[in-house]
Amino acid sequence: MLNENEQKTHSYYRLIGWCLIALSILANAGMAHHPHISAAQPEAQMEQMAQIAGLTMHVHGLLILVVLIYVWLFILYGAAKNTAIVWLGSSLFAVGGLAMAGAALISGFLAPAMVLGAEINTAEQVAIFKFQSRLMMQSNQVLANAGAFAWLCALTCWSSNLIRDNNVFRWVGLTGLLIGSISLFVMASGNWVLNVKGMSLFVLVITIWFFALGSCLLWSTRGKKN
Numbered sequence: 001m002l003n004e005n006e007q008k009t010h011s012y013y014r015l016i017g018w019c020l021i022a023l024s025i026l027a028n029a030g031m032a033h034h035p036h037i038s039a040a041q042p043e044a045q046m047e048q049m050a051q052i053a054g055l056t057m058h059v060h061g062l063l064i065l066v067v068l069i070y071v072w073l074f075i076l077y078g079a080a081k082n083t084a085i086v087w088l089g090s091s092l093f094a095v096g097g098l099a100m101a102g103a104a105l106i107s108g109f110l111a112p113a114m115v116l117g118a119e120i121n122t123a124e125q126v127a128i129f130k131f132q133s134r135l136m137m138q139s140n141q142v143l144a145n146a147g148a149f150a151w152l153c154a155l156t157c158w159s160s161n162l163i164r165d166n167n168v169f170r171w172v173g174l175t176g177l178l179i180g181s182i183s184l185f186v187m188a189s190g191n192w193v194l195n196v197k198g199m200s201l202f203v204l205v206i207t208i209w210f211f212a213l214g215s216c217l218l219w220s221t222r223g224k225k226n
Contacts (some may be wrong), residue, residue: 011218012038012080016073019072020214023066023073024207030062031200044196046115046129053112060108064101070210071097074154081161089157096150103143106136148187148202155209172212179209 035052037045049056071094078090084145114132155176162173186192194202 004172009080010221012076013088014220016077016080017214017217017221019069019073020210024214027063027066027203027207029204030066032202033059034196035059036196045133046126049115050111051090053116056108058111060104064104064108067097067100077158083161085157086162089154089161090151092157093154096147096154099143099147099150100110103140103147106143111136111163121208135213139195144199145187148194149184151183151206152184153181155206156184158213168216172209173214175212176209179205 017154031054035056053183074090078087081087111133114136115129159173159180160175162176163168164170165173183192183202192198192202
C-alpha cells in the first residue's frame with residue numbers, strides 16, 4: 001500500500017508517461033506535415049506562401065499547443081521529482097518552450113500575414129517582402145536555436161538525475177546525456193541548421209528520449225496499488 005506522497009507521485013508518473021508518449025507521436029506527425037517554400041524567385045515565393053497560409057497556420061498552431069503541454073508536463077515532472085537539478089531542467093525547458101513558441105508564431109502566423117492580400121506584382125512590394133523575409137528568418141532562427149539549446153540543456157539536467165537510479169531509468173539517463181552532449185556540440189559548431197529538415201530531425205531526436213522517459217515512468221508504476 002502506497003502512502004499519500006507515493007500515490008501522488010505515481011499519479012503524476014502515469015499522467016506524464018501517457019502524455020509524453022502521445023505528444024511524441026503528435027509532434028512528429030505535425031513536423032511531417034510542416035509546409036515549406038520551394039520557389040526560388042520572390043514573386044513565386046509570395047504566391048506559394050499565400051497558397052499554403054491556411055495549412056501553415058494550422059500546423060504551427062498545433063505545434064505551439066504541443067510545446068505548451070510539454071512545458072506543463074515537465075513542470076509536473078519537476079514537482080514529482082522535487083530535486084534541484086530536475087527543477088533546473090524544467091525551468092530551462094519552460095524558457096526554451098517560450099522561445100520555440102515564438103519561433104512558431106513567426107513562421108506560422110506573421111509570415112503568412114505578411115503576404116495575404118499583398119500586391120505581389122509591384123517592385124516595391126517585392127522589395128518589402130525580401131526585407132521582411134530575411135528579418136523573419138533571422139528572428140525565427142535565433143528563437144529556434146535558443147529554444148533548442150535550452151531543451152538540450154534541460155535534457156542533460158534530467159538525465160544527470162536519472163543515472164543515479166538503479167533500474168532502467170539509468171539507461172534512459174545515460175542515453176540522454178549522450179544525446180544532449182552530442183547534439184549541443186553539433187549545434188554549437190554550426191553544423192545543425194534548424195530549417196524545416198533540421199527542426200524535423202531535432203524534434204525526432206528529442207521526442208525519442210521523451211517517449212523512452214514516458215515508457216519508463218509507466219513501467220515504474222506497474223503493479224503499484226494506491
